[in-house]
Amino acid sequence: MRSWKDYVIRWRKLYGQPSPKVYNPCGVKVSPLRCGKCSSTWKVTRHHKGHEFYLAVVDEATYAARYIQFRPEDIVPLCGRCHDKVHRLYMPIMSELRMYIEACFKCLDADDNPVWEYKPSVAVLESYRKRMISKCDRWLKGKIKKPTHSRKKKLSRKRKVQNENTKFNRFSH
Ligand SMILES: [Zn+2]
Numbered sequence: 001m002r003s004w005k006d007y008v009i010r011w012r013k014l015y016g017q018p019s020p021k022v023y024n025p026c027g028v029k030v031s032p033l034r035c036g037k038c039s040s041t042w043k044v045t046r047h048h049k050g051h052e053f054y055l056a057v058v059d060e061a062t063y064a065a066r067y068i069q070f071r072p073e074d075i076v077p078l079c080g081r082c083h084d085k086v087h088r089l090y091m092p093i094m095s096e097l098r099m100y101i102e103a104c105f106k107c108l109d110a111d112d113n114p115v116w117e118y119k120p121s122v123a124v125l126e127s128y129r130k131r132m133i134s135k136c137d138r139w140l141k142g143k144i145k146k147p148t149h150s151r152k153k154k155l156s157r158k159r160k161v162q163n164e165n166t167k168f169n170r171f172s173h
Protein backbone atom coordinates (compact mmCIF):
# COMPACT_ATOMS: atom_id res chain seq x y z
CA MET A 1 0.00 0.00 0.00
CA ARG A 2 1.17 3.51 -0.76
CA SER A 3 1.62 5.96 2.09
CA TRP A 4 0.18 9.47 2.06
CA LYS A 5 3.64 10.76 1.05
CA ASP A 6 3.90 8.26 -1.83
CA TYR A 7 0.57 9.53 -3.14
CA VAL A 8 1.57 13.17 -2.90
CA ILE A 9 4.88 12.53 -4.68
CA ARG A 10 3.03 10.62 -7.40
CA TRP A 11 0.39 13.33 -7.84
CA ARG A 12 2.96 16.10 -7.99
CA LYS A 13 4.72 14.18 -10.77
CA LEU A 14 1.44 13.65 -12.63
CA TYR A 15 -0.21 17.01 -12.05
CA GLY A 16 2.62 19.40 -11.31
CA GLN A 17 3.96 21.11 -8.25
CA PRO A 18 1.70 23.79 -6.81
CA SER A 19 3.47 27.08 -6.13
CA PRO A 20 5.69 26.88 -3.02
CA LYS A 21 3.73 29.70 -1.41
CA VAL A 22 0.63 27.54 -1.37
CA TYR A 23 1.98 24.31 0.10
CA ASN A 24 5.46 24.91 1.53
CA PRO A 25 5.31 24.05 5.24
CA CYS A 26 8.08 26.63 5.86
CA GLY A 27 5.43 29.28 5.14
CA VAL A 28 3.59 28.09 8.23
CA LYS A 29 6.53 29.12 10.40
CA VAL A 30 6.54 32.66 9.03
CA SER A 31 2.90 33.28 9.92
CA PRO A 32 1.57 30.59 12.25
CA LEU A 33 -1.77 29.18 11.21
CA ARG A 34 -4.61 29.40 13.68
CA CYS A 35 -7.24 26.74 14.09
CA GLY A 36 -10.41 27.78 12.28
CA LYS A 37 -12.51 26.27 15.06
CA CYS A 38 -10.79 27.13 18.36
CA SER A 39 -7.98 29.57 17.34
CA SER A 40 -5.23 27.38 18.83
CA THR A 41 -1.86 27.32 17.07
CA TRP A 42 -1.07 23.78 18.31
CA LYS A 43 -0.21 21.34 15.51
CA VAL A 44 -2.27 23.24 12.95
CA THR A 45 -2.57 21.57 9.55
CA ARG A 46 -4.81 22.28 6.61
CA HIS A 47 -7.89 20.08 6.59
CA HIS A 48 -9.55 19.33 3.26
CA LYS A 49 -13.22 19.83 4.06
CA GLY A 50 -14.39 17.34 1.42
CA HIS A 51 -11.77 14.71 2.35
CA GLU A 52 -10.34 15.11 -1.15
CA PHE A 53 -7.39 12.88 -0.24
CA TYR A 54 -9.61 9.82 0.00
CA LEU A 55 -11.46 10.80 -3.17
CA ALA A 56 -8.15 11.29 -5.01
CA VAL A 57 -7.06 7.78 -4.03
CA VAL A 58 -10.34 6.50 -5.48
CA ASP A 59 -10.49 8.73 -8.57
CA GLU A 60 -7.10 10.22 -9.29
CA ALA A 61 -8.07 11.85 -12.57
CA THR A 62 -10.91 13.82 -10.97
CA TYR A 63 -9.48 14.73 -7.56
CA ALA A 64 -5.66 14.41 -7.30
CA ALA A 65 -4.75 17.70 -8.98
CA ARG A 66 -7.31 19.47 -6.83
CA TYR A 67 -6.03 17.84 -3.65
CA ILE A 68 -2.42 18.98 -4.11
CA GLN A 69 -3.56 22.51 -4.98
CA PHE A 70 -4.91 23.14 -1.46
CA ARG A 71 -7.56 25.46 -2.88
CA PRO A 72 -8.63 28.07 -0.32
CA GLU A 73 -12.29 27.08 -0.74
CA ASP A 74 -11.44 23.42 0.01
CA ILE A 75 -9.43 23.84 3.17
CA VAL A 76 -9.61 25.11 6.72
CA PRO A 77 -6.67 25.20 9.16
CA LEU A 78 -7.35 23.01 12.20
CA CYS A 79 -5.36 22.23 15.33
CA GLY A 80 -4.56 18.60 16.10
CA ARG A 81 -7.52 18.22 18.41
CA CYS A 82 -10.14 19.82 16.17
CA HIS A 83 -8.76 17.99 13.14
CA ASP A 84 -9.29 14.72 14.89
CA LYS A 85 -12.80 15.78 15.89
CA VAL A 86 -13.93 16.68 12.41
CA HIS A 87 -12.75 13.35 11.02
CA ARG A 88 -14.73 11.61 13.77
CA LEU A 89 -17.78 13.58 12.66
CA TYR A 90 -17.19 12.29 9.13
CA MET A 91 -17.24 8.65 10.25
CA PRO A 92 -20.90 7.85 9.40
CA ILE A 93 -20.53 9.47 5.95
CA MET A 94 -17.19 7.73 5.38
CA SER A 95 -18.56 4.32 6.28
CA GLU A 96 -21.33 4.75 3.70
CA LEU A 97 -18.80 5.94 1.14
CA ARG A 98 -16.48 3.00 1.90
CA MET A 99 -19.35 0.56 1.38
CA TYR A 100 -20.03 2.10 -2.01
CA ILE A 101 -16.32 1.93 -2.94
CA GLU A 102 -16.07 -1.69 -1.78
CA ALA A 103 -19.03 -2.57 -3.97
CA CYS A 104 -17.26 -1.03 -6.98
CA PHE A 105 -13.76 -2.32 -6.22
CA LYS A 106 -12.20 -5.33 -7.93
CA CYS A 107 -8.50 -5.38 -6.97
CA LEU A 108 -5.25 -3.41 -7.03
CA ASP A 109 -2.99 -3.78 -10.04
CA ALA A 110 0.79 -4.38 -9.78
CA ASP A 111 1.37 -0.61 -9.36
CA ASP A 112 -1.20 -0.32 -6.55
CA ASN A 113 -3.77 1.40 -8.76
CA PRO A 114 -7.36 0.33 -8.19
CA VAL A 115 -9.03 -1.86 -10.80
CA TRP A 116 -12.80 -1.43 -10.75
CA GLU A 117 -15.62 -3.85 -11.23
CA TYR A 118 -17.73 -0.71 -11.73
CA LYS A 119 -16.08 2.68 -12.00
CA PRO A 120 -17.23 4.86 -9.06
CA SER A 121 -19.51 7.57 -10.35
CA VAL A 122 -18.23 11.13 -10.05
CA ALA A 123 -21.77 12.28 -9.24
CA VAL A 124 -21.90 9.89 -6.29
CA LEU A 125 -18.41 10.88 -5.10
CA GLU A 126 -19.41 14.54 -5.35
CA SER A 127 -22.51 13.94 -3.26
CA TYR A 128 -20.36 12.47 -0.47
CA ARG A 129 -17.83 15.29 -0.80
CA LYS A 130 -20.60 17.88 -0.45
CA ARG A 131 -22.04 16.14 2.60
CA MET A 132 -18.64 16.26 4.30
CA ILE A 133 -18.13 19.93 3.39
CA SER A 134 -21.56 20.81 4.72
CA LYS A 135 -20.99 18.86 7.94
CA CYS A 136 -17.63 20.58 8.43
CA ASP A 137 -19.11 24.04 7.76
CA ARG A 138 -21.96 23.44 10.23
CA TRP A 139 -19.46 22.22 12.84
CA LEU A 140 -17.23 25.28 12.28
CA LYS A 141 -20.26 27.52 12.89
CA GLY A 142 -21.05 25.65 16.13
CA LYS A 143 -24.22 24.11 14.75
CA ILE A 144 -23.35 20.56 15.76
CA LYS A 145 -23.97 19.65 19.38
CA LYS A 146 -20.94 18.53 21.37
CA PRO A 147 -21.25 15.12 22.97
CA THR A 148 -21.29 15.42 26.77
CA HIS A 149 -18.20 14.09 28.52
CA SER A 150 -18.21 12.47 31.93
CA ARG A 151 -15.76 13.76 34.54
CA LYS A 152 -13.64 10.63 34.15
CA LYS A 153 -13.46 11.09 30.39
CA LYS A 154 -12.46 14.73 30.82
CA LEU A 155 -9.58 13.75 33.09
CA SER A 156 -8.19 11.23 30.63
CA ARG A 157 -8.77 13.38 27.60
CA LYS A 158 -5.23 14.79 27.42
CA ARG A 159 -3.70 11.34 27.18
CA LYS A 160 -6.37 10.21 24.75
CA VAL A 161 -5.76 13.20 22.47
CA GLN A 162 -2.03 12.45 22.49
CA ASN A 163 -2.69 8.85 21.47
CA GLU A 164 -5.06 9.94 18.76
CA ASN A 165 -2.56 12.40 17.41
CA THR A 166 0.19 9.81 17.12
CA LYS A 167 -2.19 7.71 15.09
CA PHE A 168 -3.46 10.73 13.22
CA ASN A 169 -0.16 12.24 12.16
CA ARG A 170 0.45 9.41 9.75
CA PHE A 171 -1.70 11.23 7.23
CA SER A 172 -2.33 14.83 6.41
CA HIS A 173 -5.93 15.27 5.51
ZN1 LIG B 1 -8.78 23.74 17.24
Ligand SMILES: [Zn+2]
Pocket: 046, 047, 048, 083, 087, 172, 173
Ligand atom coordinates in the same frame (compact mmCIF):
# COMPACT_ATOMS: atom_id res chain seq x y z
ZN1 LIG C 1 -8.58 16.50 7.52
